[in-house]
Amino acid sequence: MAQRWEREGGHWLHVVDLDAAFTGEQRNLESVRAICAAVKFPVELGGGIRDLAAAQRAIDAGVSRVIVGTRAVESLDFISELASAFGSERVAVGIDAKNGMVSVKGWTEESALTALDLARRAEDAGAGTIIYTDIATDGMMKGPNFAETEKMLKSIRGQLIASGGVSSAADVRRLAEMPGLYGCIIGKALYDGAIDLRELQPIAP
Numbered sequence: 001m002a003q004r005w006e007r008e009g010g011h012w013l014h015v016v017d018l019d020a021a022f023t024g025e026q027r028n029l030e031s032v033r034a035i036c037a038a039v040k041f042p043v044e045l046g047g048g049i050r051d052l053a054a055a056q057r058a059i060d061a062g063v064s065r066v067i068v069g070t071r072a073v074e075s076l077d078f079i080s081e082l083a084s085a086f087g088s089e090r091v092a093v094g095i096d097a098k099n100g101m102v103s104v105k106g107w108t109e110e111s112a113l114t115a116l117d118l119a120r121r122a123e124d125a126g127a128g129t130i131i132y133t134d135i136a137t138d139g140m141m142k143g144p145n146f147a148e149t150e151k152m153l154k155s156i157r158g159q160l161i162a163s164g165g166v167s168s169a170a171d172v173r174r175l176a177e178m179p180g181l182y183g184c185i186i187g188k189a190l191y192d193g194a195i196d197l198r199e200l201q202p203i204a205p
């Protein structure tokens with residue numbers, strides 16, 4: 001699948017190690033290594049990046065950018081550590097939110113932080129990229145939360161990637177029209193055939 005998305009024009013490959021996200025153990029690193037070796041476009045990896053050693057293992061496997069989720073809520077010092085060790089461009093903070101509040105631990109708990117607050121703090125700590133997922137729309141094929149994405153875009157200085165609910169070329173077109181938006185993640189819609197990456201090239205060449 002990674003090679004297919006590369007052939008069809010993807011700019012990055014977004015990979016989540018779900019086992020590591022829930023257990024903290026990186027059980028899928030060999031698969032990640034094989035994916036990175038099989039494609040030329042860059043790969044970003046989330047799930048279980050909870051210490052410097054885990055990030056180092058991911059980068060050693062060929063990953064271009066690591067994504068930190070729950071751990072960023074627990075410790076912004078960890079984001080600073082990662083940025084110092086690997087450079088801000090290799091560090092992304094994934095913010096999963098519902099009704100503007102950050103959700104953690106695989107979306108099972110709501111934190112007391114707003115998504116906008118965490119984004120600003122993570123950026124100040126050294127994260128080069130923020131990945132914003134509205135979990136109410138993720139996988140629902142009903143379109144992203146454009147309003148919250150725009151709020152986030154106006155609140156931070158760095159790269160913002162929109163995630164969750166992207167279900168049509170029209171959604172991608174509307175996101176592409178947001179000044180300064182760095183990118184969007186497409187998941188279920190690709191596998192269901194609702195979006196053809198090749199048709200998106202005129203929108204996001």
